[in-house]
Amino acid sequence: MxxxxxxxxxxxxxxxxxxxxxxxxxxxxxxxxxxxxxxxxxxxxxxxxxxxxxxxxxxxxxxxxxxxxxxxxxxxxxxxxxxxxxxxxxxxxxxxxxxxxxxxxxxxxxxxxxxxxxxxxxYRDASPMADILIFNNGDLEVDIKKMIVKKQGKAVSLTTNEFKVLTILLTNPGQVFSRDQLVEKAFGMDYEGFDRTVDTYIKNIRHKIEDNPKEATYITTIYGMGYKFISS
Known part of the structure; x- marks a missing residue:
């Protein structure tokens, strides 16, 4: 096996x-x-x-x-x-x-x-998901297994850590994650970074997958709580 x-x-x-x-x-x-x-x-x-x-x-x-x-x-x-x-x-x-x-x-x-x-x-949370996830009629496409992200058909390059954060959010659409929760789920308790690093990852991801990073449609900020992914 x-x-x-x-x-x-x-x-x-x-x-x-x-x-x-x-x-x-x-x-x-x-x-x-x-x-x-x-x-x-x-x-x-x-x-x-x-x-x-x-x-x-x-x-x-x-x-x-x-x-x-x-x-x-x-x-x-x-x-x-x-x-x-x-x-x-x-x-x-x-x-x-x-x-x-x-x-x-x-x-x-x-x-x-x-x-x-x-x-x-x-691949902490990727195994139960479909191989390829598609959002907004193909506007955003994520291949979980190959760790490939496409925006409007064109590949965009995410770092491994950015992909981990994105995967946690998009595999749990609508769920709000605090910075601490994202750190724990994406990197584990022994991660040497700090929770504010997540803000940087989110910012970078938005610039790569959003039409307008300042008016995000995929990853939204829930003030005082954290972030969530909205699928449609």
Whole structure:
């Protein structure tokens, strides 16, 4: 029996691919592999991928380019692998859209733990929902599995955290969530941010999905209480 999550592992070193694949499959994840950036993008565009383990040093198309191209349309969780141990390299990787970062050589067991934690955070409330949610006759379309958001047919790029907040709201239409509740549901009790960070996420989401962010029709503010999503 397979897990509901499908993971794409991308690395040009076959021994690493084989080990990571074996460990993840032992956890009942479905694993697809690629050994260059071009193949990785092709697979991502054809499959419902829930998380990517992505090496930076890839042939044909670099891991950095793969990450940038995916982030242009999707907030799918990405764990980067690299032989570069320099702090600036790690910061750059996170800045371009990675959600986590492991330096080679790494422990396959640690990678599995990070995969499990990132999937749990990213898809906390998504499993009971339909794969694709459509609002206002197609004005807004959200693919829960691929973490893709489209506004009037055009893909918009949300960060992973923005997508988490949006998912909590749109999967519970009409329900008012306080900042504390959104933090707990989207990120868990161990989240190191603070409740006012949610205001920033809401502001960014509105700029991406609303016709007029100042007169929001999807995410409305309930003063003194929090936010709610209105579907129609």
């Amino acid at each position: 397979t897990n509901q999550f499908k993971i794409l592992v991308v690395d040009d070193e076959k021994n690493i691919v084989d080990v990571v694949k074996a460990y993840l499959e032992k956890e009942s994840y479905e694993v697809i592999t690629a050994m260059d950036g071009e193949a990785a993008l092709s697979i991502f565009n054809e499959e419902d991928i829930h998380l990517i383990v992505l090496d930076l040093m890839l042939p044909k198309i670099t891991g950095e380019e793969v990450c940038t191209k995916i982030r242009a349309t999707s907030s799918v969780p990405i764990i980067m692998l690299t032989a570069k141990a320099d702090e600036n390299e790690r910061i750059e990787g996170i800045s371009m859209g990675a959600d986590d970062y492991l330096t080679k050589p790494f422990s396959a067991r640690e990678l599995v733990v990070r995969v499990r934690a990132l999937l749990r955070r990213s």
